[in-house]
Amino acid sequence: TGVCYAEFGVRVPKTTGSAYTYSYVTVGEFVAFFIGWNLILEYLIGTAAGASALSSMFDSLANHTISRWMINSVGTLNGLGKGEESYPDLLALVIAVIVTIIVAMGVKNSVGLNNVLNIINLAVWIFIMIAGLFYVKGDNWSEGQFLPFGWPGVLKGAATCFYAFIGFDIIATTGEEAKSPNTSIPYAITASLVTCLTAYVSVSIILTLMVPYDAIDTESPLMEMFVAHGFYTAQFIVAIGSVAGLTVSLLGSLFPMPRVIYAMAGDGLLFRFLSHVSSYTETPVVACIVSGFLAALLSLLVSLRDLIEMMSIGTLLAYTLVSVCVLLLRYQPESDIDGFVKFLSEEHTKKKEGILADCEKEACSPGSEGEEFTGPPTNTCGAKNLPSLGDNEMLIGKSDKSTYNVNHPNYGTVDMTSGIEADESENIYLIKLKKLIGPRYYTMRIHLGLPGKMDRPTAATGHTVTTCVLLLFVLMFIFCSFIIFGADYIYEQSWWAILLVVLMILLIIVLVFVILQQPENPKKLPYMAPCLPFVPAFAMLVNIYLMLKLSTVTWIRFAVWCFVGLLIYFGYGMWNSTLEISAREEALHQSTYQRYDVDVDPFSVDDGFSYATEGEGYPGWGPSEDKGFSYQQMAGAKESHRTSSRSKSKGRHKLPSEALIANDELDYSPE
Numbered sequence: 001t002g003v004c005y006a007e008f009g010v011r012v013p014k015t016t017g018s019a020y021t022y023s024y025v026t027v028g029e030f031v032a033f034f035i036g037w038n039l040i041l042e043y044l045i046g047t048a049a050g051a052s053a054l055s056s057m058f059d060s061l062a063n064h065t066i067s068r069w070m071i072n073s074v075g076t077l078n079g080l081g082k083g084e085e086s087y088p089d090l091l092a093l094v095i096a097v098i099v100t101i102i103v104a105m106g107v108k109n110s111v112g113l114n115n116v117l118n119i120i121n122l123a124v125w126i127f128i129m130i131a132g133l134f135y136v137k138g139d140n141w142s143e144g145q146f147l148p149f150g151w152p153g154v155l156k157g158a159a160t161c162f163y164a165f166i167g168f169d170i171i172a173t174t175g176e177e178a179k180s181p182n183t184s185i186p187y188a189i190t191a192s193l194v195t196c197l198t199a200y201v202s203v204s205i206i207l208t209l210m211v212p213y214d215a216i217d218t219e220s221p222l223m224e225m226f227v228a229h230g231f232y233t234a235q236f237i238v239a240i241g242s243v244a245g246l247t248v249s250l251l252g253s254l255f256p257m258p259r260v261i262y263a264m265a266g267d268g269l270l271f272r273f274l275s276h277v278s279s280y281t282e283t284p285v286v287a288c289i290v291s292g293f294l295a296a297l298l299s300l301l302v303s304l305r306d307l308i309e310m311m312s313i314g315t316l317l318a319y320t321l322v323s324v325c326v327l328l329l330r331y332q333p334e335s336d337i338d339g340f341v342k343f344l345s346e347e348h349t350k351k352k353e354g355i356l357a358d359c360e361k362e363a364c365s366p367g368s369e370g371e372e373f374t375g376p377p378t379n380t381c382g383a384k385n386l387p388s389l390g391d392n393e394m395l396i397g398k399s400d401k402s403t404y405n406v407n408h409p410n411y412g413t414v415d416m417t418s419g420i421e422a423d424e425s426e427n428i429y430l431i432k433l434k435k436l437i438g439p440r441y442y443t444m445r446i447h448l449g450l451p452g453k454m455d456r457p458t459a460a461t462g463h464t465v466t467t468c469v470l471l472l473f474v475l476m477f478i479f480c481s482f483i484i485f486g487a488d489y490i491y492e493q494s495w496w497a498i499l500l501v502v503l504m505i506l507l508i509i510v511l512v513f514v515i516l517q518q519p520e521n522p523k524k525l526p527y528m529a530p531c532l533p534f535v536p537a538f539a540m541l542v543n544i545y546l547m548l549k550l551s552t553v554t555w556i557r558f559a560v561w562c563f564v565g566l567l568i569y570f571g572y573g574m575w576n577s578t579l580e581i582s583a584r585e586e587a588l589h590q591s592t593y594q595r596y597d598v599d600v601d602p603f604s605v606d607d608g609f610s611y612a613t614e615g616e617g618y619p620g621w622g623p624s625e626d627k628g629f630s631y632q633q634m635a636g637a638k639e640s641h642r643t644s645s646r647s648k649s650k651g652r653h654k655l656p657s658e659a660l661i662a663n664d665e666l667d668y669s670p671e
Contacts, residue, residue, distance in 0.1 A: 001319045001539045002168045002189040003529040004326040010181060010526045011329065019169065019322050020260055024267065027325050029579055030569070035321050036264050037565040041314035042166070043260070044291060046253030047096060048298035049163075049307040050246050055092035056304060057242045060220035061235070066091060092299035095250075100292025103254050106281035114251075117244040124241025125199055127234075128222065132206035135229045140212050148213060152487070159549040160305075162312040164200050167252070168192050181527040219304070254295070258287040268581070269573035309554040313547055314561075320543040323536040324469060330532055331465035331518050333457040448517075455519035465518050472511045473540065479504045480545040512537055 008022045020036035059066040070087040147154065171188045207216065210225045217224035222242070226234035262284040265275035278285040298307065434441050445452075482500065483490070489497035515533045529535055574580065 001323060001543065002171075002193065003186060004323045004536050004539055005169050005319070006171075006181075006185045006189065006527050007326050007525065007529040008322050019318060020263060023321070023325055026329055029267075029269070029574075029577060031321065031325070033264070033269050033569050033573060034562075034565070035318050036260055036269070037562070038314040038318040038321075039260050040257065040291070041561055042311055042318065043253045043257035044295050044298065045307050045311035045314065046163075046166075047099070047250060047257065047292070047295035048092070048302065049304060049311060050250030050253060051092040051096040051099070051295070051299040052089060052302075052304045052307060054095050054243070054246050054250070055089050055299070056219040057223070057239060057246070058091060060217075060223050061239055086303050088300050090300065093296045096292060096296035096299050099250055099254055100288060100296065103251075103258070104281065104283060104285050104288035104292070106283045114248055117248045120244040121241050121248070124238060124244070125203065127237055127241075128206060129202060131226070131231070131234055132210055135226075135231070136206065136209035138209070140209050145213060155546070156549045159316075159546040160309055160312060161200070162316060162546060163308055165193055165196050166311075166315055185527050254292065257291045258284045261287040261291060267579075268577040269569065271572065272576070306554070306557075309550050310557060313550050313554055313558045316543045316547045320540055320547075323539040323543070324473060326529055327469050327515070327533055327536040328466060330520055331457055331515070332462045332521060333459055334521065334523075450517060451519035457519050457521055461518045465515055468511045468515050472508065472515075472537065473544075475504060475507055475511065476541050476544050477548075479508065480541070480548050483545070484548050508537075508541075 005019070008019065008026075011022065011026055020032055020039055023035050024032035055066075067087060070090065074088055074090075076087050149156075168189045171185065171192060203222070207221055207225055211221075211228055215228075220242075223235045223238045226232070226238065261270060262275050262277075264270040265272055265287065274287045274290065275284060276286045277283065302310075437444065479501075482497075482504070486497060490501065512533055515537075520532070
């Protein structure tokens with residue numbers, strides 16, 4: 001998933017945004033809305049879970065007096081968790097509200113503060129490892145206590161604990177600014193994942209060796225494991241690390257959330273008032289307050305375990321869609337992908353107005369092309385990633401303009417350092433395979449029907465890949481569902497169950513092979529995911545499997561969230577989006593020209609003036625090149641082609657209006 005995310009990031013250069021921005025530009029509006037809606041869920045639940053975990057930690061430090069007081073004074077509520085009684089967590093609500101106010105007031109997300117908190121967190125981790133070694137007991141892993149729920153339990157735990165690895169997407173978004181993205185991005189993603197893996201696995205080992213698995217405290221396990229052995233001082237040392245780690249987690253969830261909401265509202269997919277920016281704080285205050293209020297409400301009412309499962313399912317789906325998009329885009333013809341980079345830089349920067357545009361221009365961009373970018377930008381907008389539709393700040397430093405410059409005519413086609421075209425530069429794995437097989441390599445390619453170097457994708461091959469990927473997604477969903485819910489039949493070796501599994505595996509292999517037979521787009525990007533189509537397909541399979549391992553209650557809640565999102569999209573977003581409004585204006589423009597059937601001499605065609613008979617002249621109807629052309633002046637014009645243009649324009653780079661006018665003039669010229 002990490003390598004797919006990295007490629008998705010560099011496909012749309014000069015952005016340090018989320019998967020929403022990438023998918024909006026490269027795939028289309030509906031997929032972008034769905035990914036953005038799930039990212040909001042991820043950040044929303046992340047904020048609520050952080051507040052809830054901090055509340056549990058303070059309660060544990062106070063020897064559970066807070067929770068007991070809440071139960072005695074306020075009472076308990078049924079049905080908020082998995083049917084068990086839980087008390088409304090007022091402390092979590094207060095923590096979430098305080099953090100929301102801090103973010104809404106425009107306080108910068110300081111990299112220095114984050115680093116200090118992370119160092120404290122790592123220091124406490126080392127302390128837990130060393131101090132815990134004095135209390136470990138091997139008996140806690142004996143007599144069936146090691147892996148007590150078997151491998152199905154391991155996989156279910158992996159699905160829930162997926163949140164531990166969320167964050168590599170931030171590394172992937174720096175692809176355009178990295179000095180050598182081909183090596184630095186995979187290394188950075190791998191290093192971050194290995195660090196997380198080491199930290200979580202090592203702490204889990206110490207925890208389960210110190211306390212039997214069935215005696216672990218579910219709310220604050222790391223503090224309570226030392227209390228169980230009478231080491232009370234360690235409880236406060238661990239608490240310091242917990243506060244540091246959870247604060248970073250809380251801020252990391254709450255800072256990017258308004259940025260995604262602002263971007264979606266700016267595109268018209270969410271309610272426009274959410275993109276309002278305060279002139280005093282220079283932050284999207286409405287988005288901050290709404291998202292903070294929802295997070296506070298969730299932390300008040302929902303238990304920590306359920307929050308974490310909800311966060312995992314939304315993130316897993318967003319990452320699955322990213323893998324699907326990478327697989328689709330790599331096999332699309334040039335005409336389908338052409339113009340996406342320009343679309344982002346031209347269309348989106350036009351929309352940046354007012355305070356946000358000014359503050360980004362001053363704080364985040366170098367003064368001139370040749371000016372050295374000397375440090376991290378001053379984030380005057382108060383968000384982790386600045387809330388805008390076309391973020392162009394540099395994350396690492398001045399980009400290597402000689403290598404990958406978006407304005408260069410050969411961007412994405414030629415390796416500009418060596419002049420080698422993309423199809424001539426070969427993958428290291430391919431070279432090793434050639435050496436292994438020898439001269440039979442080319443014969444094998446011909447027999448298998450694999451594409452040659454000079455083959456290029458067409459509309460037909462692109463459509464084939466799209467169909468195969470959609471079928472693959474559905475088939476993987478059915479396959480994983482059967483493996484999980486029909487496991488008993490498979491263990492009993494029922495002939496029909498085994499046959500069904502083998503048949504589905506064969507179908508998946510056939511679909512992947514059909515995708516492999518289609519020619520890839522030859523464009524060269526700063527970073528490209530290796531081993532297509534196998535890596536994205538495997539990422540899809542694992543993510544779908546982990547999603548299906550989550551509880552039924554989580555799926556019901558997630559379905560409700562998606563249903564609300566679809567209501568917003570089809571009820572508001574689809575009709576008020578920027579693309580829809582542009583499509584209407586374009587249709588109106590075209591239909592107005594088609595209304596006139598005028599015979600004029602060729603000179604007036606060349607001069608580019610508009611044509612209207614004396615009786616039908618509209619005031620203010622000027623030259624066709626005039627960009628200040630007013631659509632309100634022809635509100636009464638008949639719109640004959642209005643409905644047909646909408647679907648074609650969704651998610652695509654539209655021709656400028658001047659080009660459309662020129663085409664119409666050629667159609668109606670006397671020649």
